[in-house]
Amino acid sequence: MNNKKTKTNFVWGSRMDSSPSALVTKVNSSIKIDYELYKQDIMCSIVHSKMLAKQNIIKVDVSNKIIKGLRQIQKEIQKNKFKFSEINEDIHQNIEKRLFEIIGYEAGFLHIARSRNDQVTTDFKLWVIDASKNLIVEIKNLIKSILKLAEKNKNVIMPGFTHLKNAQPVLFSHHLLAYIEMFKRDYYKFINVIDNSSENPLGSAALAGTSFNIDRNFTSKYLGFKKATSNSIDAVSDRDYALEFLFVSSLCSMHLSRLAEEIIIWNSDIVNMIKINDNMLTGSSIMPQKKNPDSAELLRGKTGSIFGNLNTLLVTMKGLPLSYFKDMQEDKKPVFESYHTLILNLKIAKELIENISPNKKIMEELANDGYTTATDFADYLVKKGLSFRDAHVKSAKLVNIAEKKNISLDKLNFSEIKKIHPLAKEDALNILKIKNSVASKKSYGGTSYKNVVKMLKKLKKEFK
């Protein structure tokens, strides 16, 4: 392979008197993690080789030979026939070594005008872009299944909570659409991650750029980047795109975790607002009667490692001077891990949503518990001319009466209501019913049936 004999088997070994120790080899090797970059690495090398030929830096037939060898390597990896070796450090060296085995001496022309420093960050950016695209698809699938559940249960009323205490009646569909708003933000944030990763570092070489007459617009175009990075030092030092990916993944996981938490609460025997189909549940090894929502609990539980991974990379990066340090090799594990966990979580969340159904009667009974239309009565008095603070006091009195009698507000009779304020007329009885309370929340974004139907229509169009 190399025309110069070296004492070690490494591409960088020419000046070394000995090979690295077994421990250094072990700690230095990242192939167990970064083999995931193989597709991006081969694509970058193919485009780089084409560019070198186009610029007359290498001969066209050398470039063609390199490309043919790289395509063979891709097939070998895809067919599980490629032998990754720790000795060859990382994905870049594993592929380059194999290229030497396949095409010989000419493999050595591929690394002209590039370094592993620009190579790795270009591969990694392309990987982050691909991963974001996959996540966008899964978020959309989840949104669509939430929309279906909301559509199917448009009219079901549930207690809306603050502090986990019954607050005001809302539509179950409105509550579900709240999650769509969150996942919609995640969806557009991942689109932004792609957009923010659109500058091509390839050609920055080790850190200073290169003296060869390379065409960075060519490689940018064929790798799918919008343009080339503007500063070679920043280009090899920057991992913002990976951090942004981890942050948006964390945010999306946090939303999934909140959804999981609600599903767990709704499914608990004390609340019993939803039924979860058995295919989403697991049993207990000791208690024969148990059906546990483990899938939702794991959705919540796995969020921890996703948050941790964001912190891991932030801490890895925070003390690094410019430009490349081997610390940065530790950047891939947290990103790959978060991606694989999040994509699984999104799929599980979708399956969970497809396998829950509201216990409508219990939801509506609970929605009427805890004097949830007291605010509606206060609003009613305001519309008769009282100040809100005054109406608040009067409505609290009405709640006291109902509480003493141990009945819900809608079971009070007119004589009791009249005593609260002479301006209260018989129509106040209607105000205390949960259905009317929901229907009255017509302000934009409120829970009225009409609003929700409109919103459902709009969202269905947006996420066809």
Ligand code: ARG
């Ligand atoms: N495997 C390395 C990484 O993931 C890239 C190699 C750069 N190595 C170097 N010694 N400059 O960061």
